[in-house]
Amino acid sequence: MEVFNKFYSSVTSTVSQLSGVLPGNPVTREFEATQYIASAGPGLLWKVYTGYKKSTKQEASIFVFEKKQLDRWSKADRDIMLDILKRGILQLTKLRHPQILTVQHSLEESRESLAFATEPVFASLANILGNTDNMPQPTPSHLVNYKLYEVEIKYGLMQIAEGLAFLHNDVKLLHHNISPESIVVNQQGAWKIFGFDFCIANQSPTGQAPFWPFSEYCQAMPALTQSSLDYLAPEYILSATHSPASDIFSLGMLVYTIHSTGHQPLGNISGDYSKFRRFVNELRNLPTSKLLCVAEGLREYVKLMLNVTPELRPDPHQLLKISYFEDVGVKTLNYLDSLFQWDNLQKSQFYKGLPQIIQKMPHRICIYRILPCLAKEFVNPPMVPFILPNVLLIAENSAKEEFIKYILPVLKPVMLIQEPIQILLIFMQKMELLLKLTPGEEVKTDILPMLYRALESDAQQIQELCLSVLPTFASLIDYPAMKNALLPRIKKLCLQTNYLSVRVNCLLCLGKLLEHLDKWLVLDEIIPFLPQIPSREPAVLMGILGIYKLTLSHKKLGITKEVMATKVLPFLIPLCVENGLTLNQFNALMALVKQMLSKVEAEHRTKLEQLNSIQKESKVMEHALTPTSDNLVPTPQTDIDKMFSGLGIDPFAFSSKPQEKEALPPLKDAMSLSMEDKQRLAQQQETQRKMSRQAPTMPTAKVVPPPQLPKAVDLTSSLLQSNLTQLSKPQSSLNPNLTHNNNSMTYQMSTNNFMSASPIGKVGNPIGKPVGSPVGDTITSPVGNTLNSPIGNTMSSPIGNTMNSPVSNTMGAMGNLNSPMSSMTYGFQNHLALTSSPPPPNGNFNNKWTNQTNIKQDWSAFESLLPNSNENKNSSDKKFGNNEMMDLLG
Numbered sequence: 001m002e003v004f005n006k007f008y009s010s011v012t013s014t015v016s017q018l019s020g021v022l023p024g025n026p027v028t029r030e031f032e033a034t035q036y037i038a039s040a041g042p043g044l045l046w047k048v049y050t051g052y053k054k055s056t057k058q059e060a061s062i063f064v065f066e067k068k069q070l071d072r073w074s075k076a077d078r079d080i081m082l083d084i085l086k087r088g089i090l091q092l093t094k095l096r097h098p099q100i101l102t103v104q105h106s107l108e109e110s111r112e113s114l115a116f117a118t119e120p121v122f123a124s125l126a127n128i129l130g131n132t133d134n135m136p137q138p139t140p141s142h143l144v145n146y147k148l149y150e151v152e153i154k155y156g157l158m159q160i161a162e163g164l165a166f167l168h169n170d171v172k173l174l175h176h177n178i179s180p181e182s183i184v185v186n187q188q189g190a191w192k193i194f195g196f197d198f199c200i201a202n203q204s205p206t207g208q209a210p211f212w213p214f215s216e217y218c219q220a221m222p223a224l225t226q227s228s229l230d231y232l233a234p235e236y237i238l239s240a241t242h243s244p245a246s247d248i249f250s251l252g253m254l255v256y257t258i259h260s261t262g263h264q265p266l267g268n269i270s271g272d273y274s275k276f277r278r279f280v281n282e283l284r285n286l287p288t289s290k291l292l293c294v295a296e297g298l299r300e301y302v303k304l305m306l307n308v309t310p311e312l313r314p315d316p317h318q319l320l321k322i323s324y325f326e327d328v329g330v331k332t333l334n335y336l337d338s339l340f341q342w343d344n345l346q347k348s349q350f351y352k353g354l355p356q357i358i359q360k361m362p363h364r365i366c367i368y369r370i371l372p373c374l375a376k377e378f379v380n381p382p383m384v385p386f387i388l389p390n391v392l393l394i395a396e397n398s399a400k401e402e403f404i405k406y407i408l409p410v411l412k413p414v415m416l417i418q419e420p421i422q423i424l425l426i427f428m429q430k431m432e433l434l435l436k437l438t439p440g441e442e443v444k445t446d447i448l449p450m451l452y453r454a455l456e457s458d459a460q461q462i463q464e465l466c467l468s469v470l471p472t473f474a475s476l477i478d479y480p481a482m483k484n485a486l487l488p489r490i491k492k493l494c495l496q497t498n499y500l501s502v503r504v505n506c507l508l509c510l511g512k513l514l515e516h517l518d519k520w521l522v523l524d525e526i527i528p529f530l531p532q533i534p535s536r537e538p539a540v541l542m543g544i545l546g547i548y549k550l551t552l553s554h555k556k557l558g559i560t561k562e563v564m565a566t567k568v569l570p571f572l573i574p575l576c577v578e579n580g581l582t583l584n585q586f587n588a589l590m591a592l593v594k595q596m597l598s599k600v601e602a603e604h605r606t607k608l609e610q611l612n613s614i615q616k617e618s619k620v621m622e623h624a625l626t627p628t629s630d631n632l633v634p635t636p637q638t639d640i641d642k643m644f645s646g647l648g649i650d651p652f653a654f655s656s657k658p659q660e661k662e663a664l665p666p667l668k669d670a671m672s673l674s675m676e677d678k679q680r681l682a683q684q685q686e687t688q689r690k691m692s693r694q695a696p697t698m699p700t701a702k703v704v705p706p707p708q709l710p711k712a713v714d715l716t717s718s719l720l721q722s723n724l725t726q727l728s729k730p731q732s733s734l735n736p737n738l739t740h741n742n743n744s745m746t747y748q749m750s751t752n753n754f755m756s757a758s759p760i761g762k763v764g765n766p767i768g769k770p771v772g773s774p775v776g777d778t779i780t781s782p783v784g785n786t787l788n789s790p791i792g793n794t795m796s797s798p799i800g801n802t803m804n805s806p807v808s809n810t811m812g813a814m815g816n817l818n819s820p821m822s823s824m825t826y827g828f829q830n831h832l833a834l835t836s837s838p839p840p841p842n843g844n845f846n847n848k849w850t851n852q853t854n855i856k857q858d859w860s861a862f863e864s865l866l867p868n869s870n871e872n873k874n875s876s877d878k879k880f881g882n883n884e885m886m887d888l889l890g
Helices: 002-021 075-094 150-171 244-259 273-283 296-305 316-320 328-337 344-358 363-379 381-396 400-415 422-429 431-437 440-455 460-476 479-496 500-516 519-526 538-553 561-575 583-625 639-644 675-692 715-728 736-750 825-836 845-850 860-865 882-889
Strands: 031-040 046-053 059-066 103-109 113-118 121-124 183-186 191-193 778-780 794-796
Touching: 031 059, 046 121, 075 103, 075 113, 150 183, 150 191, 150 244, 150 316, 150 328, 244 296, 244 316, 328 344, 328 363, 344 363, 344 381, 363 381, 363 400, 381 400, 381 422, 381 431, 400 431, 400 440, 422 431, 422 440, 422 460, 431 440, 431 460, 440 460, 440 479, 460 479, 460 500, 479 500, 479 519, 500 519, 500 538, 519 538, 538 561, 538 583, 561 583
Parallel strands: 031 121, 778 794
Antiparallel strands: 031 046, 046 059, 059 113, 103 113, 121 183, 183 191
């Protein structure tokens, strides 16, 4: 902010100064002055301002002369000075040459000032050499401790010599005031001839020898109205003549001043005419020792240029051919200035060798002298691949501020060029440099779109380079651009490319971008995309494997167990049998699969254990809220337990044996239990142990009868019913044992002496109350035989095979057998078998009963239904008499 304030105050003061200096001057209508930077011309009377043209925003420099500077002289002298200044600018405006300052707007005069506009100017040579007359104070920063490099001096002197050759040979004009005040250095570092205030034009007609009129130096006139005596040729005194050689003498004095200590002229005359006359006499015997400050290769030529005899001085063309100017840097700068004269082939050869020269050149020359010349060639697309490496080489040696100010504006238009494709390739190779020097906003607006175009190109090398550099500046890419622009392009390239290396690089790029993505973007965009990749080469599989491993182990990301179980593992497991995998690749794949399986198992087991604990807690709460019962009933098995209990997976999924610690109610603190509580709990434990050795019973809940549905006519039932009716009548053809058993059963049921023989201990009435009473008592048995009587005596079975008879004898057989037997022998044999055999280990009664083969069943009740019944039954079938039946029922 402080820098901005200083800049703002500087601009404000400059505008305020100009507003007082240039009111009504026509130059201000077309140009805007911004900063006071330098001074130039005779006595450095011209103030130089930076500025720009209002209509085109083109940079320019505005030269301003304030008339109030002449107030110390008389009106006549002021008028002469004004005429000299106007004459010099008018002559400058007429000339057009690369080594002569270019005028953009001709001289304009107002009551307060003279002004004109030129190409952008850095400073005058006098300012660079330390002369700060008529300069802003303090000295501008760009001129503080400014030092000219040897190559700058060489090429600058060469440019001045070329300008003099043009003036002498083509224009036939004598400059007559070559001095540091008359040389202007533009922004590119080129030296330009300025200050034609004392120039002398040829007066001879065309075709004749040139003639330049001579006027003697007048001591009575102010020094500002005549040429500088420090650079004036001695023939002005000795022979009262002048010629083009006079400008060569002035050039020799300029060379000495540039190289001397403190940049002082050789005679150090400072406008003293008498001192000038003495100096001219000394020049006749100028010792070489006075020229030791001059560069060795130029020293002897400077002595020749300062010779008192004009004819012995070299002309400009001879100067340009001396070995001093045979320098690589000078030739390079000279070639850059004349590029417009060469064809593309010659230019390409030059640009190929330019990087070697740039590395040897001073950085300031590269920035201010070479770069502008290269930038002009960017309008020629075929030459851009040859120019761009040189510009980026200059950028490598530049500070970030220099890059932003001078190089980045030049590169922005080039980033939009798509043909030739080598341009993108060069940018990709130097992307790290660009990212280091380019501000973040320009990265988003200029570099990212270029990378998008690189991903969409058809060149394999460009695609791979782009994918390799993308992760380096992923932090500069905002979320919408990452999701909607970058990731879709990478995925599309990975799916559609025909190059294996490009596909692998896509996966590597995605892996490096993971840390810059959030969890949901990875789960939504990356994980579902990987199975879609059509290739199954080992390199691709390892790339996919790497992304999965990174996602699984990353703290911020992590794959959920649902995604692993439903998307990742179904994709990875078939890959385990790919034949192209090496042993190490296979081991890595299997390790990841096992890791994912373990994670799924651990997470889901934890979840199920939490759910199970919640269910147990809810059951305990329900048990605490319901009235306590003295009888402990084990929890019945679920339908799913019954369904899968016979498949051999009982040890893994189900437990048919209730655990005592789970069946017992939670114990209170032993110290707080009374004797009665302890006795009751001990009795419950003993009862529980007995129950664990017996078949489980169904809870004595009230059985809700199913809704009565309309019965369909069943021919089998009708036939069985008729047979039962016949069996109820005494017939001599029936087996006497069966008749006796039926009568015994009828007698037992009618006298209500039938007692429960259930092994569990709670069957209907726990104290042995007679069952079958006409008041409707119910017998509940785990065996499943049901007796239904029209007077209300019922035996209920949980299996549900039931037969109803209008007579008082009803019997339901077990399993899938429905029989019309009226003999109770079979039913009681089954009952006896049930009471004597242990309960099945998993509580699945259906499986156990259907698989019993060691029980012999009595089929005598079906003999009357067979066409050829055998009267003699097997003597091994056991038959019960009345006493035996009574013993059994007792």
